[in-house]
């Protein structure tokens with residue numbers, strides 16, 4: 647089974663379309679989304695509709711839950727809270743229904759998936775060795791998928807030692823007999839210094855993970871963020887991917 651794994655789309659339609667064009671060339675068996683379809687960006691309705699149509703599985707992220715009103719907006723940074731409020735105001739009934747049915751963790755085809763982490767599927771960022779180790783210790787599946795940090799990651803434990811880390815463009819990982827924690831990175835707001843949209847091609851039969859990046863029209867998303875009246879910084883940061 648070959649799966650295209652996407653995460654943290656954040657209402658960035660141009661990034662999502664560019665990723666799906668690249669995904670289409672690979673003809674995977676399924677698309678899985680690790681959550682945060684909305685928040686920050688200008689096209690929540692469009693992104694939700696595409697994900698609903700095309701993904702076999704979609705988790706809820708903290709921003710999705712914030713827009714739903716299921717987590718307090720006080721827990722967000724001010725720009726994120728402002729975007730969540732704006733998103734609430736523009737979503738139609740169908741998009742709200744789809745968003746309302748999402749949950750932050752799942753297990754499918756022997757893979758465990760969490761928006762953020764096994765310890766806290768909604769909020770914990772896995773950005774340290776300790777957090778990665780804890781995530782592997784708290785799970786049992788050969789492959790564990792997380793999103794949320796917007797940083798692509800491939801981490802394993804080999805003979806008791808943590809191995810791997812940041813997985814930049816063109817990282818290829820042979821999963822072998824080891825257990826792996828994988829983060830595809832973010833489609834719509836990358837934060838690892840590479841502004842290109844990120845996704846992961848996971849081949850469960852071949853035991854292989856391939857980290858992909860794709861260019862998209864950052865300037866157009868930035869223009870749409872300004873036109874929507876969202877905080878300008880949410881567009882500006884997309885140019886650096888930081």
Ligand code: ZN
Nearest residue numbers: 654682707794
């Ligand atoms: Zn996110």
